[in-house]
Amino acid sequence: MGNGVGTIKVNDVSKIYPNGTIGLDHINLDIQSGEFVVIVGLSGAGKSTLLRAINRLHDVSEGEILLDGVDITKAKGKELRQQRRNIAMIFQNFNLVKRATVARNVLAGRVGYYSTFRSTFGLFSKEDKEKAAANLDRVNMLDKYYTRADELSGGQQQRVAIARSMMQSPNIVLADEPIASLDPKTTKMVMDDLQHLNDMGMTVVVNLHSVELAMAYATRIVGLRGGKLVYDKPIAEVNADDFDGIYAETGDEE
Numbered sequence: 001m002g003n004g005v006g007t008i009k010v011n012d013v014s015k016i017y018p019n020g021t022i023g024l025d026h027i028n029l030d031i032q033s034g035e036f037v038v039i040v041g042l043s044g045a046g047k048s049t050l051l052r053a054i055n056r057l058h059d060v061s062e063g064e065i066l067l068d069g070v071d072i073t074k075a076k077g078k079e080l081r082q083q084r085r086n087i088a089m090i091f092q093n094f095n096l097v098k099r100a101t102v103a104r105n106v107l108a109g110r111v112g113y114y115s116t117f118r119s120t121f122g123l124f125s126k127e128d129k130e131k132a133a134a135n136l137d138r139v140n141m142l143d144k145y146y147t148r149a150d151e152l153s154g155g156q157q158q159r160v161a162i163a164r165s166m167m168q169s170p171n172i173v174l175a176d177e178p179i180a181s182l183d184p185k186t187t188k189m190v191m192d193d194l195q196h197l198n199d200m201g202m203t204v205v206v207n208l209h210s211v212e213l214a215m216a217y218a219t220r221i222v223g224l225r226g227g228k229l230v231y232d233k234p235i236a237e238v239n240a241d242d243f244d245g246i247y248a249e250t251g252d253e254e
């Protein structure tokens, strides 16, 4: 895995969008290495905003986010790139290059390590090609090595996206509604892949709408509502009734 151990410390973080919407409201969260944290909450609660703040796809308005003790909210240039390499991000819509092969998509996970010239022309090392094959094997997709991404089902595409994210050897895996568009069987496969990464020692943070899946996979559940952290418990202390509070309507949400 990467250089660190995978801790995430969110200190009093707020995010106000330019139009004045409060995305996050004074969030404090301390995630230890190897946890499998599921973030639940209504649509608009701030789940995506929080994940995007952690890997700095969004700048925060206030507060700091320490990854292995280093504040990513103020990192620049090389330091930011290095921190980002330690974090894999898995999206709802897979974000694959549809017309490229599975292999090429997975190798794209190494692009941050190559010159623009080499990555443009696909000049990847033998070692990286072997690594790509090994990661595809890990998600049971090795037989699709030469298949074009647009010929795969949604679930298969997500598994390729997971294999791609493994190319960075991350310590932290963030997944934003990774199973939102998948059927129950593929959902289980993708969640099992994330579980597998967690078993390998990676810290996993997943946004989910499904309470059932949260209960099945999480070691800890965090609830957001209206940008505020309203719930944070290890799975052993979670009571199904707790979700009523997290999902209570506040008037302007789904």
Ligand SMILES: Nc1ncnc2c1ncn2[C@@H]1O[C@H](COP(=O)(O)OP(=O)(O)OP(=O)(O)O)[C@@H](O)[C@H]1O
Binding pocket: 017, 018, 019, 021, 022, 023, 041, 042, 043, 044, 045, 046, 047, 048, 049, 050
């Ligand atoms: N780019 C943006 N500009 C302005 N407001 C935004 C922007 N992105 C998100 N928001 C607002 O910030 C709040 C939190 O949104 P966010 O997408 O983080 O919620 P979420 O919990 O991930 O929702 P979902 O489950 O629907 O993905 C919402 O009120 C949303 O409308």
